[in-house]
Amino acid sequence: xxxxxxxxxxxxxxxxxxxxxxxxxxxxxxxxxxxxxxxxxxxxxxxxxxxxxxxxxxxxxxxxxxxxxxxxxxxxxxxxxxxxxxxxxxxxxxxxxxxxxxxxxxxxxxxxxxxxxxxxxxx
Amino acid sequence: xxxxxxxxxxxxxxxxxxxxxxxxxxxxxxxxxxxxxxxxxxxxxxxxxxxxxxxxxxxxxxxxxxxxxxxxxxxxxxxxxxxxxxxxxxxxxxxxxxxxxxxxxxxxxxxxxxxxxxxxxxxxxxxxxxxxxxxxxxxxxxxxxxxxxxxxxxxxxxxxxxxxxxxxxxxxxxxxxxxxxxxxxxxxxxxxxxxxxxxxxxxxxxxxxxxxxxxxxxxxxxxxxxxxxxxxxxxxxxxxxxxxxxxxxxxxxxxxxxxxxxxxxxxxxxxxxxxxxxxxxxxxxxxxxxxxxxxxxxxxxxxxxxxxxxxxxxxxxxxxxxxxxxxxxxxxxxxxxxxxxxxxxxxxxxxxxxxxxxxxxxxxxxxxxxxxxxxxxxxxxxxxxxx
Numbered sequence: 001x002x003x004x005x006x007x008x009x010x011x012x013x014x015x016x017x018x019x020x021x022x023x024x025x026x027x028x029x030x031x032x033x034x035x036x037x038x039x040x041x042x043x044x045x046x047x048x049x050x051x052x053x054x055x056x057x058x059x060x061x062x063x064x065x066x067x068x069x070x071x072x073x074x075x076x077x078x079x080x081x082x083x084x085x086x087x088x089x090x091x092x093x094x095x096x097x098x099x100x101x102x103x104x105x106x107x108x109x110x111x112x113x114x115x116x117x118x119x120x121x122x123x
Numbered sequence: 124x125x126x127x128x129x130x131x132x133x134x135x136x137x138x139x140x141x142x143x144x145x146x147x148x149x150x151x152x153x154x155x156x157x158x159x160x161x162x163x164x165x166x167x168x169x170x171x172x173x174x175x176x177x178x179x180x181x182x183x184x185x186x187x188x189x190x191x192x193x194x195x196x197x198x199x200x201x202x203x204x205x206x207x208x209x210x211x212x213x214x215x216x217x218x219x220x221x222x223x224x225x226x227x228x229x230x231x232x233x234x235x236x237x238x239x240x241x242x243x244x245x246x247x248x249x250x251x252x253x254x255x256x257x258x259x260x261x262x263x264x265x266x267x268x269x270x271x272x273x274x275x276x277x278x279x280x281x282x283x284x285x286x287x288x289x290x291x292x293x294x295x296x297x298x299x300x301x302x303x304x305x306x307x308x309x310x311x312x313x314x315x316x317x318x319x320x321x322x323x324x325x326x327x328x329x330x331x332x333x334x335x336x337x338x339x340x341x342x343x344x345x346x347x348x349x350x351x352x353x354x355x356x357x358x359x360x361x362x363x364x365x366x367x368x369x370x371x372x373x374x375x376x377x378x379x380x381x382x383x384x385x386x387x388x389x390x391x392x393x394x395x396x397x398x399x400x401x402x403x404x405x406x407x408x409x410x411x412x413x414x415x416x417x418x419x420x421x422x423x424x425x426x427x428x429x430x431x432x433x434x435x436x437x438x439x440x441x442x443x444x445x446x447x448x449x450x451x452x453x454x455x456x457x458x459x460x461x462x463x464x465x466x467x468x469x470x471x472x473x474x475x476x477x478x479x480x481x482x483x484x485x486x487x488x489x490x491x492x493x494x495x496x497x498x499x500x501x502x503x504x505x506x507x508x509x510x
Binding site: 009 | 125163164363366436456486
């Protein structure tokens with residue numbers, strides 16, 4: 001499974017037509033302790049760049065954007081009661097949502113892990 | 124992912140406190156705050172730091188705050204000079220006593236909130252020690268300079284650091300390092316040495332917990348902080364937890380909960396207006412402030428408990444049951460000890476009673492909330508038993 005990253009620190013893991021979306025370890029470390037998460041409704045149509053979820057730390061609220069277009073196929077409902085999962089395992093158990101990919105061509109505009117690591121070095 | 128701004132993002136030449144090197148050594152994340160590079164958190168994170176302070180003792184660097192002295196020929200002269208600018212009773216302030224007060228505008232707004240100490244040492248009488256907010260130093264010092272009488276001088280202490288040791292075990296730490304401090308009453312001050320370092324120690328704070336604020340020469344600050352951090356009960360705490368602690372304690376943050384457009388009566392700070400001053404007036408804005416205290420202000424600062432888990436941040440609209448906009452959230456977030464979202468804000472007086480249902484508009488959606496009494500977490504200030 002290929003994993004892609006955005007400059008806004010979301011990650012996308014592609015398995016066939018389904019993309020799992022979360023925030024990167026760098027993103028969670030910048031946020032600090034996550035205390036609240038708001039997930040989209042299953043079935044919601046998201047265009048690339050739309051607000052897909054909201055994540056709040058003690059300090060501040062941040063939006064999570066849809067890295068690619070698609071329809072929300074599933075959400076990680078367990079995060080609502082255990083938002084700390086996002087800090088503990090941001091790139092695995094702390095996933096946010098799954099999308100039915102609308103256009104695989106959009107993946108070409110994202111970074112692979114090597115490119116994302118190089119991008120983090122520039123911050 | 125996009126961050127909402129962390130308040131103050133101006134980068135232009137930030138000042139550092141005398142503890143900047145220590146913060147970096149401790150792995151702090153530094154952020155701009157009121158013109159200073161300040162630690163927002165250490166590697167353990169805000170939740171852990173918050174809980175540590177509620178359970179043990181947290182050490183805060185608050186050296187960005189303004190420390191200054193008003194120096195006059197005798198106590199009455201200096202106290203009267205300060206009373207001309209504030210609604211506090213300082214003529215009646217005892218030796219070694221501290222009082223919270225406000226600089227008020229002629230329109231009854233708040234220029235800043237501050238702590239005023241009369242030294243315990245009668246030999247230093249005629250001097251009052253002021254601690255003002257970092258972001259208001261320039262305004263406050265100009266205000267004082269322009270308004271003090273000729274025989275009272277403003278002396279800004281540029282070369283001092285300020286540490287706060289806060290939490291239920293703070294007194295046990297002080298008992299080992301400075302026994303004289305451990306028996307101090309709340310809102311009193313002494314001069315004493317901590318591990319051989321001369322300090323001005325107050326029993327006061329901004330967390331709702333028992334604790335001490337310690338003013339020390341800048342060049343001794345790191346030695347003092349390191350000495351305190353060597354105690355097993357003590358951990359360094361950043362501005363992030365300082366904010367969640369003070370919000371749970373229902374304490375105002377200048378520029379957010381109070382400002383020049385807010386009166387002390389609206390802000391529910393009537394306790395800061397001395398009995399004699401209520402009777403006699405004679406402070407800036409007394410007309411408005413005293414009539415609001417007598418008749419009730421048109422709006423009031425209240426505690427707000429959102430239902431559910433979503434925090435309501437500063438700037439959130441507050442609507443009453445009829446859907447009318449009645450005010451804004453001025454501080455809001457997550458209270459780790461409260462165990463959920465908490466906020467403070469201003470509502471019209473007829474919606475200020477505890478239990479009143481409110482609607483908050485969070486990201487365009489209505490969120491049910493209600494007015495609750497402040498503080499969210501009970502204060503645990505040290506009370507000396509009368510004996």
